[in-house]
Amino acid sequence: MATRMDLDGQPIKPITICMIGAGGFIGSHLCEKLMSETPHKVLALDVYNDKIKHLLEPDSLPWAGRIEFHRINIKHDSRLEGLIKMADLTINLAAICTPADYNTRPLDTIYSNFIDALPVVKYCSENNKRLIHFSTCEVYGKTIGCFLPKDSPLRQDPAYYVLKEDDSPCIFGPIEKQRWSYACAKQLIERLIYAEGAENGLEFTIVRPFNWIGPRMDFIPGIDGPSEGVPRVLACFSNNLLRGEPLKLVDGGQSQRTFVYIKDAIEAVLLMIENPQRANGHIFNVGNPNNEVTVRQLAEMMTEVYSKVSGVPALEKPTVDVSSKEFYGEGYDDSDKRIPDMTIINKQLGWNPKTSLWDLLESTLTYQHRTYAEAIKKSMAKPVAS
Numbered sequence: 001m002a003t004r005m006d007l008d009g010q011p012i013k014p015i016t017i018c019m020i021g022a023g024g025f026i027g028s029h030l031c032e033k034l035m036s037e038t039p040h041k042v043l044a045l046d047v048y049n050d051k052i053k054h055l056l057e058p059d060s061l062p063w064a065g066r067i068e069f070h071r072i073n074i075k076h077d078s079r080l081e082g083l084i085k086m087a088d089l090t091i092n093l094a095a096i097c098t099p100a101d102y103n104t105r106p107l108d109t110i111y112s113n114f115i116d117a118l119p120v121v122k123y124c125s126e127n128n129k130r131l132i133h134f135s136t137c138e139v140y141g142k143t144i145g146c147f148l149p150k151d152s153p154l155r156q157d158p159a160y161y162v163l164k165e166d167d168s169p170c171i172f173g174p175i176e177k178q179r180w181s182y183a184c185a186k187q188l189i190e191r192l193i194y195a196e197g198a199e200n201g202l203e204f205t206i207v208r209p210f211n212w213i214g215p216r217m218d219f220i221p222g223i224d225g226p227s228e229g230v231p232r233v234l235a236c237f238s239n240n241l242l243r244g245e246p247l248k249l250v251d252g253g254q255s256q257r258t259f260v261y262i263k264d265a266i267e268a269v270l271l272m273i274e275n276p277q278r279a280n281g282h283i284f285n286v287g288n289p290n291n292e293v294t295v296r297q298l299a300e301m302m303t304e305v306y307s308k309v310s311g312v313p314a315l316e317k318p319t320v321d322v323s324s325k326e327f328y329g330e331g332y333d334d335s336d337k338r339i340p341d342m343t344i345i346n347k348q349l350g351w352n353p354k355t356s357l358w359d360l361l362e363s364t365l366t367y368q369h370r371t372y373a374e375a376i377k378k379s380m381a382k383p384v385a386s
Protein backbone atom coordinates (compact mmCIF):
# COMPACT_ATOMS: atom_id res chain seq x y z
CA MET A 1 0.00 0.00 0.00
CA ALA A 2 1.46 3.42 -0.98
CA THR A 3 2.06 5.84 1.92
CA ARG A 4 -1.03 7.93 2.52
CA MET A 5 -0.64 11.70 2.75
CA ASP A 6 -2.70 14.06 4.87
CA LEU A 7 -4.24 17.29 3.58
CA ASP A 8 -1.03 19.16 4.40
CA GLY A 9 1.15 16.81 2.38
CA GLN A 10 2.57 14.95 5.41
CA PRO A 11 2.80 11.13 5.46
CA ILE A 12 0.14 9.47 7.64
CA LYS A 13 1.44 7.02 10.27
CA PRO A 14 -0.62 3.85 10.76
CA ILE A 15 -2.60 4.07 14.01
CA THR A 16 -4.75 1.83 16.20
CA ILE A 17 -8.40 2.84 16.53
CA CYS A 18 -10.70 1.70 19.32
CA MET A 19 -14.12 1.80 17.61
CA ILE A 20 -17.08 1.46 19.97
CA GLY A 21 -20.32 0.52 18.19
CA ALA A 22 -18.27 -0.85 15.27
CA GLY A 23 -20.94 -3.48 14.54
CA GLY A 24 -23.63 -0.94 13.64
CA PHE A 25 -24.58 0.71 10.36
CA ILE A 26 -21.95 3.51 10.34
CA GLY A 27 -19.34 1.37 12.10
CA SER A 28 -19.59 -1.40 9.51
CA HIS A 29 -18.95 1.04 6.66
CA LEU A 30 -16.13 2.74 8.52
CA CYS A 31 -14.44 -0.61 9.28
CA GLU A 32 -14.81 -1.62 5.63
CA LYS A 33 -13.18 1.63 4.46
CA LEU A 34 -10.35 1.45 6.99
CA MET A 35 -9.58 -2.17 6.06
CA SER A 36 -9.71 -1.76 2.28
CA GLU A 37 -8.01 1.62 1.89
CA THR A 38 -5.78 2.32 4.89
CA PRO A 39 -3.11 0.55 6.97
CA HIS A 40 -4.82 1.39 10.29
CA LYS A 41 -5.69 -1.22 12.90
CA VAL A 42 -9.19 -1.46 14.41
CA LEU A 43 -10.23 -2.80 17.80
CA ALA A 44 -13.94 -3.25 17.01
CA LEU A 45 -16.18 -3.19 20.11
CA ASP A 46 -19.88 -4.01 20.02
CA VAL A 47 -22.47 -6.39 21.39
CA TYR A 48 -23.19 -7.63 17.84
CA ASN A 49 -20.94 -8.34 14.88
CA ASP A 50 -23.33 -9.54 12.14
CA LYS A 51 -22.73 -6.44 9.99
CA ILE A 52 -18.92 -6.82 10.07
CA LYS A 53 -18.71 -10.64 9.89
CA HIS A 54 -17.55 -10.35 6.27
CA LEU A 55 -14.52 -8.39 7.52
CA LEU A 56 -13.66 -10.77 10.35
CA GLU A 57 -13.74 -14.12 8.52
CA PRO A 58 -11.98 -15.98 6.97
CA ASP A 59 -8.38 -15.56 8.16
CA SER A 60 -7.20 -15.29 4.55
CA LEU A 61 -8.64 -11.78 4.09
CA PRO A 62 -5.96 -9.26 3.07
CA TRP A 63 -6.52 -7.28 6.28
CA ALA A 64 -6.51 -10.29 8.65
CA GLY A 65 -4.78 -9.23 11.86
CA ARG A 66 -5.70 -5.56 11.42
CA ILE A 67 -9.23 -5.93 12.80
CA GLU A 68 -10.09 -7.57 16.11
CA PHE A 69 -13.63 -7.97 17.40
CA HIS A 70 -14.31 -7.60 21.14
CA ARG A 71 -17.84 -8.49 22.24
CA ILE A 72 -18.31 -5.86 24.91
CA ASN A 73 -21.25 -4.03 26.40
CA ILE A 74 -19.71 -0.72 27.47
CA LYS A 75 -22.31 -0.36 30.24
CA HIS A 76 -20.44 -2.85 32.36
CA ASP A 77 -17.13 -4.18 31.15
CA SER A 78 -13.83 -3.57 32.86
CA ARG A 79 -11.92 -4.21 29.61
CA LEU A 80 -13.02 -0.85 28.17
CA GLU A 81 -10.28 1.31 29.69
CA GLY A 82 -7.53 -1.14 28.66
CA LEU A 83 -8.72 -1.12 25.04
CA ILE A 84 -8.87 2.68 24.96
CA LYS A 85 -5.32 2.76 26.37
CA MET A 86 -4.11 0.36 23.65
CA ALA A 87 -5.39 2.68 20.90
CA ASP A 88 -4.22 6.07 19.59
CA LEU A 89 -7.76 7.19 18.83
CA THR A 90 -11.21 6.22 20.13
CA ILE A 91 -14.33 6.60 17.98
CA ASN A 92 -17.59 6.29 19.90
CA LEU A 93 -20.61 5.31 17.82
CA ALA A 94 -22.50 3.33 20.46
CA ALA A 95 -26.00 4.61 21.07
CA ILE A 96 -29.71 3.94 21.03
CA CYS A 97 -30.55 6.08 17.99
CA THR A 98 -33.94 5.04 16.58
CA PRO A 99 -36.75 7.59 17.15
CA ALA A 100 -39.27 4.85 18.06
CA ASP A 101 -37.22 4.36 21.27
CA TYR A 102 -36.89 8.00 22.36
CA ASN A 103 -40.43 8.38 23.70
CA THR A 104 -41.09 4.72 24.59
CA ARG A 105 -37.73 3.91 26.27
CA PRO A 106 -36.59 7.36 27.42
CA LEU A 107 -34.52 6.02 30.34
CA ASP A 108 -32.56 3.60 28.14
CA THR A 109 -32.16 6.39 25.60
CA ILE A 110 -30.74 8.86 28.12
CA TYR A 111 -28.48 6.25 29.74
CA SER A 112 -27.17 5.05 26.40
CA ASN A 113 -26.48 8.49 24.94
CA PHE A 114 -25.18 10.22 28.07
CA ILE A 115 -24.35 8.00 31.06
CA ASP A 116 -22.76 5.16 29.07
CA ALA A 117 -20.66 7.62 27.05
CA LEU A 118 -19.23 9.24 30.21
CA PRO A 119 -16.52 6.64 31.00
CA VAL A 120 -15.36 6.75 27.38
CA VAL A 121 -14.81 10.52 27.61
CA LYS A 122 -13.16 10.15 31.02
CA TYR A 123 -10.75 7.38 29.93
CA CYS A 124 -9.77 9.37 26.82
CA SER A 125 -9.18 12.51 28.86
CA GLU A 126 -7.23 10.78 31.65
CA ASN A 127 -5.03 8.83 29.23
CA ASN A 128 -4.48 11.71 26.77
CA LYS A 129 -6.18 9.85 23.93
CA ARG A 130 -7.91 11.53 21.04
CA LEU A 131 -11.72 11.07 20.80
CA ILE A 132 -14.08 11.30 17.82
CA HIS A 133 -17.59 11.28 19.27
CA PHE A 134 -20.76 10.73 17.25
CA SER A 135 -23.47 13.18 18.18
CA THR A 136 -26.43 14.04 15.92
CA CYS A 137 -28.09 16.76 13.86
CA GLU A 138 -31.00 16.35 16.31
CA VAL A 139 -29.12 18.56 18.80
CA TYR A 140 -30.40 21.50 16.75
CA GLY A 141 -33.98 20.35 17.38
CA LYS A 142 -36.48 22.56 15.59
CA THR A 143 -35.68 25.50 13.33
CA ILE A 144 -36.32 29.10 14.44
CA GLY A 145 -38.42 29.48 11.29
CA CYS A 146 -41.04 26.96 12.43
CA PHE A 147 -42.15 29.34 15.19
CA LEU A 148 -42.91 32.13 12.70
CA PRO A 149 -46.45 32.61 11.37
CA LYS A 150 -47.18 30.17 8.51
CA ASP A 151 -47.34 32.99 5.95
CA SER A 152 -44.24 34.89 7.14
CA PRO A 153 -41.82 35.61 4.27
CA LEU A 154 -38.96 35.16 6.76
CA ARG A 155 -39.60 31.40 6.59
CA GLN A 156 -37.90 31.51 3.18
CA ASP A 157 -34.81 33.22 4.63
CA PRO A 158 -31.94 30.73 5.26
CA ALA A 159 -31.05 32.66 8.43
CA TYR A 160 -34.20 31.08 9.92
CA TYR A 161 -33.54 27.47 9.03
CA VAL A 162 -29.93 26.64 8.01
CA LEU A 163 -28.21 24.86 10.92
CA LYS A 164 -24.75 26.17 11.85
CA GLU A 165 -22.45 24.52 14.38
CA ASP A 166 -21.21 27.76 15.96
CA ASP A 167 -24.34 29.83 15.65
CA SER A 168 -27.69 28.00 15.70
CA PRO A 169 -29.50 27.47 19.00
CA CYS A 170 -30.67 24.02 20.16
CA ILE A 171 -34.48 24.15 20.34
CA PHE A 172 -36.31 21.22 21.92
CA GLY A 173 -39.96 20.72 22.84
CA PRO A 174 -41.40 20.42 26.37
CA ILE A 175 -40.26 17.64 28.74
CA GLU A 176 -43.47 15.64 28.23
CA LYS A 177 -42.49 15.35 24.56
CA GLN A 178 -40.02 12.59 25.36
CA ARG A 179 -38.85 12.52 21.74
CA TRP A 180 -36.25 15.07 22.85
CA SER A 181 -34.68 12.76 25.46
CA TYR A 182 -32.17 11.66 22.80
CA ALA A 183 -31.27 15.12 21.52
CA CYS A 184 -30.92 16.46 25.05
CA ALA A 185 -28.64 13.58 26.16
CA LYS A 186 -26.51 14.06 23.04
CA GLN A 187 -26.32 17.80 23.69
CA LEU A 188 -25.14 17.28 27.26
CA ILE A 189 -22.42 14.81 26.24
CA GLU A 190 -21.27 17.30 23.59
CA ARG A 191 -21.04 19.99 26.28
CA LEU A 192 -19.11 17.64 28.57
CA ILE A 193 -16.62 16.74 25.82
CA TYR A 194 -16.22 20.40 24.94
CA ALA A 195 -15.59 21.21 28.61
CA GLU A 196 -12.99 18.39 28.89
CA GLY A 197 -11.27 20.01 25.92
CA ALA A 198 -11.40 23.46 27.46
CA GLU A 199 -10.42 22.54 31.04
CA ASN A 200 -8.30 19.40 30.65
CA GLY A 201 -6.98 19.61 27.08
CA LEU A 202 -8.90 16.59 25.67
CA GLU A 203 -8.32 16.34 21.90
CA PHE A 204 -11.79 15.80 20.48
CA THR A 205 -13.88 15.99 17.33
CA ILE A 206 -17.68 15.90 17.43
CA VAL A 207 -19.61 14.63 14.40
CA ARG A 208 -23.24 15.64 13.77
CA PRO A 209 -24.58 13.28 11.10
CA PHE A 210 -27.56 14.50 9.06
CA ASN A 211 -29.52 11.38 8.04
CA TRP A 212 -26.78 9.14 6.63
CA ILE A 213 -28.41 6.30 4.70
CA GLY A 214 -27.40 3.24 2.70
CA PRO A 215 -27.04 -0.55 2.81
CA ARG A 216 -27.04 -2.29 6.23
CA MET A 217 -29.01 0.50 7.92
CA ASP A 218 -31.06 -0.88 10.82
CA PHE A 219 -33.09 -4.03 10.12
CA ILE A 220 -36.10 -5.38 8.27
CA PRO A 221 -38.77 -6.26 10.87
CA GLY A 222 -39.41 -10.00 11.07
CA ILE A 223 -36.34 -10.83 8.93
CA ASP A 224 -33.23 -9.65 10.74
CA GLY A 225 -34.91 -7.74 13.56
CA PRO A 226 -38.03 -8.01 15.76
CA SER A 227 -41.39 -8.19 13.90
CA GLU A 228 -42.80 -5.37 16.00
CA GLY A 229 -39.63 -3.23 15.82
CA VAL A 230 -39.74 0.23 14.20
CA PRO A 231 -36.44 1.13 12.49
CA ARG A 232 -35.55 4.50 10.90
CA VAL A 233 -37.41 5.70 7.83
CA LEU A 234 -35.19 4.08 5.16
CA ALA A 235 -35.74 0.61 6.64
CA CYS A 236 -39.45 1.28 7.37
CA PHE A 237 -40.12 2.28 3.76
CA SER A 238 -37.89 -0.54 2.40
CA ASN A 239 -39.87 -3.02 4.47
CA ASN A 240 -43.18 -1.68 3.10
CA LEU A 241 -41.89 -1.84 -0.48
CA LEU A 242 -40.51 -5.36 -0.09
CA ARG A 243 -43.86 -6.54 1.31
CA GLY A 244 -45.95 -4.68 -1.27
CA GLU A 245 -47.65 -2.54 1.41
CA PRO A 246 -48.31 1.21 1.28
CA LEU A 247 -45.65 3.39 2.90
CA LYS A 248 -46.83 5.01 6.14
CA LEU A 249 -46.57 8.80 6.25
CA VAL A 250 -46.41 10.05 9.81
CA ASP A 251 -48.54 13.18 10.30
CA GLY A 252 -48.81 13.68 6.54
CA GLY A 253 -45.08 13.31 5.75
CA GLN A 254 -44.56 17.09 5.83
CA SER A 255 -41.25 17.06 7.75
CA GLN A 256 -38.18 17.78 5.67
CA ARG A 257 -34.85 15.97 5.74
CA THR A 258 -31.58 16.06 3.82
CA PHE A 259 -30.17 12.58 3.15
CA VAL A 260 -26.51 11.82 2.49
CA TYR A 261 -25.09 8.60 1.09
CA ILE A 262 -23.18 6.64 3.72
CA LYS A 263 -20.19 6.21 1.40
CA ASP A 264 -19.85 10.00 0.95
CA ALA A 265 -20.16 10.57 4.70
CA ILE A 266 -17.51 7.94 5.51
CA GLU A 267 -15.03 9.91 3.37
CA ALA A 268 -15.57 12.84 5.75
CA VAL A 269 -14.89 10.64 8.80
CA LEU A 270 -11.69 9.30 7.23
CA LEU A 271 -10.51 12.88 6.67
CA MET A 272 -11.13 13.60 10.36
CA ILE A 273 -9.22 10.47 11.40
CA GLU A 274 -6.22 11.26 9.23
CA ASN A 275 -6.08 15.05 9.76
CA PRO A 276 -6.18 15.52 13.54
CA GLN A 277 -4.58 18.96 13.37
CA ARG A 278 -7.52 20.14 11.22
CA ALA A 279 -10.26 18.23 13.01
CA ASN A 280 -9.40 18.58 16.70
CA GLY A 281 -11.54 20.98 18.69
CA HIS A 282 -14.22 21.10 15.98
CA ILE A 283 -17.86 20.13 15.72
CA PHE A 284 -18.76 19.10 12.17
CA ASN A 285 -22.10 18.93 10.40
CA VAL A 286 -21.91 16.04 7.93
CA GLY A 287 -24.79 15.97 5.47
CA ASN A 288 -25.88 16.82 1.95
CA PRO A 289 -27.77 20.14 1.77
CA ASN A 290 -28.63 19.45 -1.89
CA ASN A 291 -30.64 16.31 -1.12
CA GLU A 292 -33.62 17.87 0.65
CA VAL A 293 -37.08 16.31 0.42
CA THR A 294 -40.23 16.09 2.49
CA VAL A 295 -40.87 12.60 3.85
CA ARG A 296 -43.77 12.37 1.38
CA GLN A 297 -41.41 13.12 -1.52
CA LEU A 298 -38.96 10.54 -0.16
CA ALA A 299 -41.78 7.95 -0.15
CA GLU A 300 -42.70 8.81 -3.75
CA MET A 301 -39.10 8.64 -4.92
CA MET A 302 -38.43 5.34 -3.12
CA THR A 303 -41.58 3.87 -4.67
CA GLU A 304 -40.44 4.85 -8.15
CA VAL A 305 -36.85 3.68 -7.65
CA TYR A 306 -37.93 0.36 -6.09
CA SER A 307 -40.24 -0.38 -8.95
CA LYS A 308 -37.36 0.29 -11.38
CA VAL A 309 -34.78 -1.89 -9.61
CA SER A 310 -37.12 -4.77 -8.68
CA GLY A 311 -39.38 -4.81 -11.74
CA VAL A 312 -42.39 -4.96 -9.39
CA PRO A 313 -45.06 -2.40 -10.37
CA ALA A 314 -45.92 0.24 -7.75
CA LEU A 315 -49.22 0.08 -5.86
CA GLU A 316 -52.02 2.28 -7.13
CA LYS A 317 -52.11 3.97 -3.72
CA PRO A 318 -48.45 3.84 -2.64
CA THR A 319 -48.80 5.76 0.64
CA VAL A 320 -51.15 5.91 3.61
CA ASP A 321 -51.38 8.59 6.32
CA VAL A 322 -50.92 7.65 9.95
CA SER A 323 -50.86 9.83 13.07
CA SER A 324 -47.62 10.06 15.06
CA LYS A 325 -49.49 8.92 18.17
CA GLU A 326 -50.60 5.76 16.40
CA PHE A 327 -47.17 5.13 14.85
CA TYR A 328 -44.76 6.13 17.64
CA GLY A 329 -47.04 6.50 20.69
CA GLU A 330 -47.40 9.30 23.23
CA GLY A 331 -44.64 11.91 23.50
CA TYR A 332 -43.45 11.89 19.88
CA ASP A 333 -42.47 15.19 18.30
CA ASP A 334 -40.46 15.99 15.18
CA SER A 335 -37.69 18.12 13.70
CA ASP A 336 -39.32 20.21 10.97
CA LYS A 337 -36.38 20.79 8.63
CA ARG A 338 -32.66 19.97 8.61
CA ILE A 339 -30.29 21.77 6.27
CA PRO A 340 -26.64 21.55 7.33
CA ASP A 341 -24.39 24.56 6.91
CA MET A 342 -21.21 23.21 5.31
CA THR A 343 -18.80 26.11 5.90
CA ILE A 344 -16.74 24.55 8.70
CA ILE A 345 -16.23 21.09 7.18
CA ASN A 346 -15.45 22.70 3.84
CA LYS A 347 -12.88 25.03 5.30
CA GLN A 348 -11.20 22.50 7.60
CA LEU A 349 -11.33 19.34 5.49
CA GLY A 350 -12.36 20.42 1.98
CA TRP A 351 -15.12 17.77 2.06
CA ASN A 352 -18.24 17.84 -0.11
CA PRO A 353 -20.91 15.18 -0.61
CA LYS A 354 -21.24 13.83 -4.16
CA THR A 355 -24.16 11.45 -4.53
CA SER A 356 -27.67 12.59 -5.50
CA LEU A 357 -30.70 11.27 -3.65
CA TRP A 358 -31.89 9.36 -6.71
CA ASP A 359 -28.51 7.63 -7.17
CA LEU A 360 -28.10 6.72 -3.53
CA LEU A 361 -31.63 5.30 -3.39
CA GLU A 362 -30.97 3.31 -6.54
CA SER A 363 -27.91 1.58 -5.10
CA THR A 364 -29.45 1.16 -1.64
CA LEU A 365 -32.76 -0.27 -2.86
CA THR A 366 -30.91 -2.60 -5.24
CA TYR A 367 -29.08 -3.89 -2.14
CA GLN A 368 -32.32 -4.17 -0.12
CA HIS A 369 -34.04 -6.10 -2.91
CA ARG A 370 -31.10 -8.51 -3.39
CA THR A 371 -30.66 -9.04 0.34
CA TYR A 372 -34.26 -9.38 1.49
CA ALA A 373 -36.76 -10.07 -1.31
CA GLU A 374 -36.45 -13.88 -1.14
CA ALA A 375 -36.57 -14.02 2.66
CA ILE A 376 -39.66 -11.79 2.71
CA LYS A 377 -41.37 -13.95 0.09
CA LYS A 378 -40.70 -17.08 2.18
CA SER A 379 -41.83 -15.46 5.43
CA MET A 380 -45.04 -14.23 3.81
CA ALA A 381 -45.80 -17.66 2.38
CA LYS A 382 -45.60 -19.30 5.83
CA PRO A 383 -48.99 -19.85 7.47
CA VAL A 384 -49.36 -17.66 10.58
CA ALA A 385 -49.56 -19.78 13.76
CA SER A 386 -52.95 -19.43 15.40
Ligand SMILES: NC(=O)c1ccc[n+]([C@@H]2O[C@H](COP(=O)([O-])OP(=O)(O)OC[C@H]3O[C@@H](n4cnc5c(N)ncnc54)[C@H](O)[C@@H]3O)[C@@H](O)[C@H]2O)c1
Pocket residue numbers: 020021022023024025026027045046047048072073074075092093094095096097112116134135136137138208209210211212213218
Ligand atom coordinates in the same frame (compact mmCIF):
# COMPACT_ATOMS: atom_id res chain seq x y z
N1 LIG B 1 -27.19 7.03 10.84
C1 LIG B 1 -27.43 8.32 11.00
O1 LIG B 1 -27.89 9.00 10.09
C2 LIG B 1 -27.12 9.01 12.28
C3 LIG B 1 -27.63 10.30 12.43
C4 LIG B 1 -27.32 11.02 13.58
C5 LIG B 1 -26.52 10.45 14.55
N2 LIG B 1 -26.03 9.20 14.40
C6 LIG B 1 -25.17 8.68 15.49
O2 LIG B 1 -24.14 7.88 14.95
C7 LIG B 1 -23.87 6.77 15.81
C8 LIG B 1 -23.97 5.46 15.03
O3 LIG B 1 -25.24 5.35 14.43
P1 LIG B 1 -25.69 4.14 13.49
O4 LIG B 1 -26.63 4.70 12.52
O5 LIG B 1 -24.51 3.37 13.02
O6 LIG B 1 -26.53 3.29 14.54
P2 LIG B 1 -26.52 1.72 14.85
O7 LIG B 1 -27.60 1.46 15.83
O8 LIG B 1 -26.51 0.94 13.60
O9 LIG B 1 -25.10 1.50 15.56
C9 LIG B 1 -24.85 1.68 16.93
C10 LIG B 1 -24.07 0.47 17.43
O10 LIG B 1 -23.73 0.68 18.80
C11 LIG B 1 -23.85 -0.56 19.47
N3 LIG B 1 -24.05 -0.31 20.90
C12 LIG B 1 -25.09 0.35 21.47
N4 LIG B 1 -24.96 0.34 22.81
C13 LIG B 1 -23.84 -0.36 23.08
C14 LIG B 1 -23.20 -0.74 24.29
N5 LIG B 1 -23.70 -0.42 25.48
N6 LIG B 1 -22.05 -1.45 24.22
C15 LIG B 1 -21.54 -1.80 23.01
N7 LIG B 1 -22.10 -1.48 21.85
C16 LIG B 1 -23.24 -0.77 21.87
C17 LIG B 1 -25.06 -1.23 18.84
O11 LIG B 1 -25.05 -2.63 19.05
C18 LIG B 1 -24.89 -0.84 17.37
O12 LIG B 1 -24.21 -1.84 16.66
C19 LIG B 1 -24.87 6.91 16.97
O13 LIG B 1 -24.23 7.55 18.04
C20 LIG B 1 -25.97 7.79 16.42
O14 LIG B 1 -26.60 8.53 17.45
C21 LIG B 1 -26.33 8.46 13.29
Ligand SMILES: O=c1ccn([C@@H]2O[C@H](COP(=O)(O)OP(=O)(O)O[C@H]3OC[C@@H](O)[C@H](O)[C@H]3O)[C@@H](O)[C@H]2O)c(=O)[nH]1
Pocket residue numbers: 097098099135136137138209210211231232233234236237248249250251253255257295334335
Ligand atom coordinates in the same frame (compact mmCIF):
# COMPACT_ATOMS: atom_id res chain seq x y z
O1 LIG C 1 -42.46 4.70 8.42
C1 LIG C 1 -42.10 5.86 8.66
C2 LIG C 1 -40.92 6.17 9.42
C3 LIG C 1 -40.57 7.49 9.64
N1 LIG C 1 -41.35 8.50 9.14
C4 LIG C 1 -40.93 9.93 9.30
O2 LIG C 1 -39.71 10.10 8.59
C5 LIG C 1 -38.89 11.09 9.21
C6 LIG C 1 -37.50 10.55 9.41
O3 LIG C 1 -37.51 9.53 10.34
P1 LIG C 1 -36.22 8.70 10.82
O4 LIG C 1 -36.73 7.47 11.48
O5 LIG C 1 -35.26 8.49 9.73
O6 LIG C 1 -35.57 9.60 11.95
P2 LIG C 1 -35.28 11.15 12.12
O7 LIG C 1 -34.73 11.76 10.88
O8 LIG C 1 -36.51 11.81 12.67
O9 LIG C 1 -34.22 11.10 13.27
C7 LIG C 1 -32.95 10.52 13.06
O10 LIG C 1 -32.11 11.58 12.85
C8 LIG C 1 -30.80 11.60 13.20
C9 LIG C 1 -30.29 10.51 14.13
O11 LIG C 1 -29.79 11.03 15.32
C10 LIG C 1 -31.16 9.38 14.37
O12 LIG C 1 -30.73 8.35 13.55
C11 LIG C 1 -32.62 9.67 14.25
O13 LIG C 1 -32.95 10.33 15.44
C12 LIG C 1 -39.66 11.53 10.47
O14 LIG C 1 -40.38 12.69 10.19
C13 LIG C 1 -40.62 10.38 10.73
O15 LIG C 1 -41.78 10.77 11.41
C14 LIG C 1 -42.50 8.22 8.40
O16 LIG C 1 -43.22 9.12 7.97
N2 LIG C 1 -42.85 6.90 8.20
